[in-house]
Amino acid sequence: MLAYAVKRIGLGLLILVFVMVVMYAAVFLVPGDPATVALGPRATPELKKLLIERMGLDQPVWWQIVEFFRNALTGNLGYDVWSNRPVSTLVIEALPNTLILGLASLLTALAIGVPLGCLSVMRRGTLADGVIGVLAVSVIAVPSFVVAIYSLLVFAVTLRWLPAIGAGEAGNMASQFKALILPALAIALGWVGYIARMVRASMMEVMGEPHIRTARSFGLPEWKIVSKYALRIAIIPTISLVAVGLGSILSSAVFVEAVFSRPGIGKLITDAVSTRNYPVVMGTVLIMTTIYISITIAADLLIARLDPRVRDVFRG
Amino acid sequence: MSGALAVRDLSVRYETAQGAVHALRHVDIEASPGEVVGIVGESGCGKSTLVTALANLLPANARADGAILYDGVDLAGLDARRQRMLRGDEIALIGQDPMTAFNPVLTIGDQLVDFQHHRRDLGRAEKRARIVAMLGRVGISDAERRMKSYPHELSGGMRQRVAIAAALLTDPGLLIADEPTTALDVTMEAQIIHLLRELRRDYNGIVIVVSHHLGVIAELCDRVYVMYAGEVVEGGDVDAIFHGARHPYTRALLACDPAGFPDRLERLPTIPGSLPSLTVPPTGCVYAPRCERAFAPCGLAEPRPVPLSGSHMARCHAVSA
16 A cells, blocks of 8 residues: 555656646747736836846756756745745645635535435436436536626625625635635536436446345345445545546636636636746646645545555555 | 245246346245255246345346245235345345455445344344354354455355355345355365255254255255246155156256266267247247157146145146156
8 A cells, every 4th residue: 555655656746747847848839928928018128138037037948947846845936026925925825715615616516416326326217316317417517607607696796695706804714604605616516417427327337236236135225225335336436536527626716716706726827827927827837736646646545445455456 | 033935826027128028937936944945947947036036136127926925924015115124134145156245345244244234132242243153153264353354355165154154144034045156166165065054954944045056956955946947847855856857857957967977978968959938938838849758738738737746746748646
């Protein structure tokens, strides 16, 4: 298990380096230098040169990459020349909001999707199963920013139950929670559908296995067979799906944070990209990629934990 | 607690898109407490359907007619909940393939505790103690450690011992062993048969052993029913069947048993022809198309069971008492 973990983490680091190299290559290839975009067409050459030097863009690309990683190892993600603050500070300020949003969406999606999938299996072939199936497909089909805009219109503007913008007052838990509900639901809704369908599909497969017949032959109640004997196996592909889907949850967060003017990584990246603020883009991408890779590794380890057969493969 | 089992005129058909498959037709079976009854027949003869019907585990597309009387109660007539309450309490099933019989992500101990769920009078610790004792009884050493094992960490023979222990833990009145040794190699098979023989000495309920293996039936059973194409064609004491079979199918089956030949043969004997369609069963005797003794009435009328000495009976026009 330990060897497996070390191997996965090593691979993760390799992916991280690869992603950053690709990002630098992209910056190098994109036409228009940041100084012109940021300072406008009438800026003097001296001013442009100064900005390029401050951003470190005058160095060779390979040297920029080496420098970037050397600094990143010491916790220095570079400097935002516009706000005059370290990128790490910007990320640290924005990150909690996005993580809370992502986590809340994920937990909501799991808390609704898994029971719906189980219910579908227990009532397979009935009206309830059909209704859940249709609903699942419908919510998958609706993009999260559409849900965001409509829920904002209904619950914030018309009904005035929940706040429309921001992340809530600092230090006020109730206000922060209220500000979280609509954005989290907007992201979670589609995932409820995905998870319900995924759980149903893998559960149906598991329910046909001989060990389920054994459990039935001992007269175990159906809810126990579904929730313990089948779900423990059926949840495994769902965990992989959710781990991979976290990337798309984070990209939905970009839109949803924009709709709700919610400070967060999504907003940070969109603003930084539109002003060609490369140090901020690089620092943020590094952090997001690290988080994404960590989650994938965590999911793999969790699967190994849940499935003793996988565990043994990696033990040997 | 144990009562007698009487299957009366049981027919089961599966409704499929290609039409109804008549898997069992007019099956009658008797078993009294303390008796080991064998069901033998080739693949597709309806053995598994019979077991599934007895264990109340028929799939949703199955239609059953007739009665399964256990201790005077018709199991087929009970609602789903009461059927479930009998499973794992009065009726226990030992499955065909020990490799896939257990949940792969739960420990043996966890599953065996769950399987005793009908025993509300017992606490978790008591259930675990019963498991340790029972695993010891079926010949598993180091039972405490084995309870913490996952199924894939046990060999096939050991898993089948666990399956037997699981069934016995529920203290059933009706124990059904569906091809208990088919998935095992020869040495394991011998060990499991030995174990089942030993266990039957202090077990008072009914045991139904299903197998296509004549040796297994001969070793374990008091009485045997021979099935062909969904029907019971002959039944009686093991001695009467193995030494005085009357039905042409039983005779042909016994003649094909490789264990009966002292020397190596160039070709193993077979029964010519193949099983009739279960979608459109033949009129008359089901075995007539393959029977060497078939004569005029066989293709026209279904033979009635002919009672012979004792409980011996055969469904054949060519047999008379």
